[in-house]
Amino acid sequence: MTLPGWRDGHAKEAVLEFVRRAVAEVPVEERVAVFDNDGTLWCEKPMPIQLDFILRRLAAMAEADAALRDRQPWRAAYEREYGWLATTLDEHYAGDDRNVRVLAAGILAAYEGITVEDFEAQSERFLREVKHPTLGREYLRCTYAPMIELLDHLAANGFTSYIVSGGGRDFMRPISNEVYGIPRERVIGSTVALEYRSDEHGGTVIHKAEADYLDDGPEKPVRIWSRAGRRPLLAAGNSNGDMAMLNFAQRPGKPSLRLLLKHDDSVREFDYISGSEQALKEAERQGWTVVSIRDDWATVF
Incomplete structure (x- = not known):
């Protein structure tokens, strides 16, 4: 059964129809999909x-x-x-x-002065050991099952998916392949400035107390192009900061799909629109596919 965690309805049919068209009309090397992380692939409340x-x-x-x-x-x-x-x-x-x-x-x-290896080790240990404050499950188990199904379905149909997050690139990398099936080199996210320091053991890369870039808003399409070199066919997000990325997922003459996740399930997850007000209006104006957690997902985690 395809996408078993999705209830039958407009959102599921839009996804399946898009994939059918993409497979029939688009060469495999052009099948690129991009996903926000916080609030799109895993839970972001009560805080990221x-x-x-x-x-x-x-x-x-x-x-x-x-x-x-x-x-x-x-x-x-x-x-x-x-x-x-x-x-x-x-x-x-x-x-x-x-x-x-x-x-x-x-x-x-x-984290000024910490090596990239030490930072990744700390973030991975945190994600594996610390539990969500209200859901009572380890953070790694706070990913959305229907979105994992979507990533798997896309991969099975020749898509290359990227994470494109306002969150830290190096925070997500240690677990991206295990959790999402997305290898670390396809994680695009915010980062601090880094510096190489030489030593007799091959040197290391450390964090500097300087920002490099915040991967949010209009920066997302720039980073997608810089990393992937292609305009995506599918983009999924949940907030105002994802609007530029969703707009970017348009290819004249090609199938495209813009998914906006709506958090409206206070029983199984959280119910909020703060931070997504503009995106919801834009979704209505442009005809994006709004995915309701309450109505469109048979399961959440």
Whole structure:
């Protein structure tokens, strides 16, 4: 049975019809699909998973240095002031990045000087061991089963899929192949600046306390083109930050599919539209396929 986790209806039929057309009309090398991660492939509430990872590091820094406890974002992490963090993310999606810059400065400082290997080891251990605060399952088990089915269905039909996330590229890489069937070289995400340091053991690459790029909004199509060298046929997202990527998934004369995931299931997951208001309006205007977690998915995790 194809896509068993999807209920029969418009969304499932749109996916199946798109794949049928793509296989019939598009050469395999042009079958490219791109997926946001937070809120599209795995759960992002009550906060993005990577933010939990970072907050634990900031709290540890504040525990060791009392002077940090009066400064954001260390204060929010140390005092578990999650309201400030939620407001900061809402402001970002509304176009106000003043507090996001404050948060970003703390994030950059949190892992300054760490090697890329050590960072990946810490992130992988966190994802395997730490449980979601309300769902009670390990973070790696907070991926959406219907989206995994979609990735598998696309792969079986000659598609090459990429993760294109505002989250950290190197945070996702250690588990991307195991969880999504997407190899690490097809993970596109935000990153800090990196620096190579030579030594007698072949040298290493370390994190610098400088931003490189934030893979969100209009930056997503740029990064897709830079990495894949192709315009995707399918794009899936869930927020205002994914609008440019979904718009980019258009090829004149070729089948295309823009999927916008709607979080409207308070029983099995979460019910919210904050951060996706503009995207939902654009979906209606352009005829994107809106996927309702409540109505279109027979299972969630």
